[in-house]
Amino acid sequence: MTLLAFGINHNTASLDFREQVAFAPDQVQTALRMACHDAGLDEAVILSTCNRTELYVHGRGVEGNEGGRSALDCLKEWLVHFQDLSHGELDACHYSYQDGEAIEHMMRVASGLDSMVLGEPQILGQMKSAYAVACEAGTVGRYLHGAFHQTFSIAKRVRTETAIGENPVSVAYAAVSLAQQIFSDLKQDTALLVGAGETIELVARHLTEQKIGRLIVANRTLGRAHELAEKFSAEAILLADIPEHLHRADIVITSTASQLPLLGKGAVESALKKRRHKPMFMVDIAVPRDIETEVADLEDVYLYSVDDLKEVIDENMRSRQEAAEKARQIVTEGAGQYLQELRALGSVNTIKAFRQKAESLRNQELQKAIKALESGAAPELVVQQLARGLTNKLLHAPTKRLKQAGAAGENELLEFSNQLFDLTDKRD
Structure with a gap:
């Protein structure tokens, strides 16, 4: 089979080293062609994400090339040269799998079983993108084509036959999922996001994916608010302007580094009056908290803290662990079938x-x-000669080899021949 999976990930390498190994999107096709040429490979695919860089390859070098070096050695040498890496650092954190273990690893990665967040769905799309880029580069042939399509098929089975990806296991995703439980259709709703850091950006992404009606981003500096707002077609305001806009928000999610609460009970009461007590869903992800705890006493307000979300996340992680067991069985079965x-x-x-x-x-x-027949020979004799001649010629080579096997005592070959020609019960 000669399939090799090689790489590093969040479990084996530091963020600094993962950054060094990572491939920029615009260099992947060039890298693929160079890897095939320099490492003596027939086929190659590069998967490069924030948490992993992996190469899936097939070729004559996987089991040893003309120079006597394995494809793993050639691949490592090429990667060190291409990315200007340290041999020692790469040796300390890389992993590699061959043939059956390689295809099983690919299936585990695509199914989210090897991700930092168990069961996360983005990795499957990233693998499909990596495969498509390699196809465009001309570095995918029959072997990797079959391997990736079987991998995608198994990952789909994992998604449809298990609950591994159904429950949120990130604070941002859990917050949005809770919002969906209260507002079944977010298309008519407005969300106010307070802060502009990574967590709020992830919340904005999840809300956008769920087709939120309107987004408002509030931040201490208007420049950063505008920067984030542009990514998601949102409106940008200053923290100081929140009281003027709070009544517009059906959903409020906060995550800032403020040491004092930004939203008090009075401001929320005023907003509720303007809303004619239409319910508000509020999630305070910040530590220290951005929303005064007394806000939870107000009717028509659903206020959750980061600890409330942690309980949801922990329970959902346990659910994913249970689903992961079934997913692993599907992967093992799929790898064996392939x-x-x-x-x-x-x-x-x-x-x-x-x-x-x-x-x-x-x-x-x-x-x-x-x-x-054309020379006038009797048809019966011609047919007999045809059958005899064809039989003799078909049997000549195997008969000669069987005689040699018998003389050499190659009993395994003789036994195999009995099975091959269905002679087991026909010997004298």
Whole structure:
């Protein structure tokens, strides 16, 4: 099979080193072609994300090349040179899998079983993108084509047959999921996001994916608020302007570094009056908190803290762990099935060659028979000679080899021949 999976990830390498190894999108196609040329590979795909960089390759070098170095050695040498890395650092944090273990690793990655957040769905899309880029670069052939399509099929089974990706396991996602439980259709709702850091950006992304009606981003500096707002077609305001806009918000999610609360009970009461007591959903992710605890006493307000979300996340993580067991079984089954199919494909060339040889012998004997008939020979004799000649020629090579096996005491070959020709119960 000669399939190799090689790489580093969040479990084996520091962020600093992952940044060094990572491939920029605009250099991947060039890197793929150079890897195939320099490392003696026939096929290659590069997956590069914030948490991992992996190369999936197939080629003559995987089990050793003309220079005597394995494909793993060639691949490592190429990667060190291409990314200007340290041999020692790469040796200390890389992993590699071959053949059956390689395809199983690919399936685990695509299914989210090897992710920092168990079951996260983005990795499957990233693998599909990596495969598509390699196809465009011309570095995908029959082996990787089959491996990736089987991988995608198994990842789809994991998603449809288990609950591994159904429950949120990040603070941002949990906050948005709780909002959906209260507001079933977010298309008509407005969300006010207080802060402009990574967590709020992730919340904005999740809300956008759920088709939120309107987004307002409030931040201490208007420049950063505008920067984030532009990414999600949102409105940008200053923290000081929140009281003027709070009544517009059906959903309020806060995550700032403020040491004092930004939203008090009075401001929320005023907003509720303007809203005619239409419910507000509020999530305070900040530590220290951005929203006064007394706000939770107000009717028509659903206020959650980061600790409330942690309980949701912990419970959902336990649920994902249970689903992961079934997912692992699906991956193991899928890898075994793929290897079985691949082994079956390995016999195709032999079967094809055997058929071609048999057809060639048939044509030779057929031409002899036709000439004999044209010269006036009796049809019965011609048919007998045709059958005899074809049988003798078909049996000549295997008969000769069986005699040699018998003389050499190659009993395994003799036993295999009995099975191959279905002779087990027909010997005297």
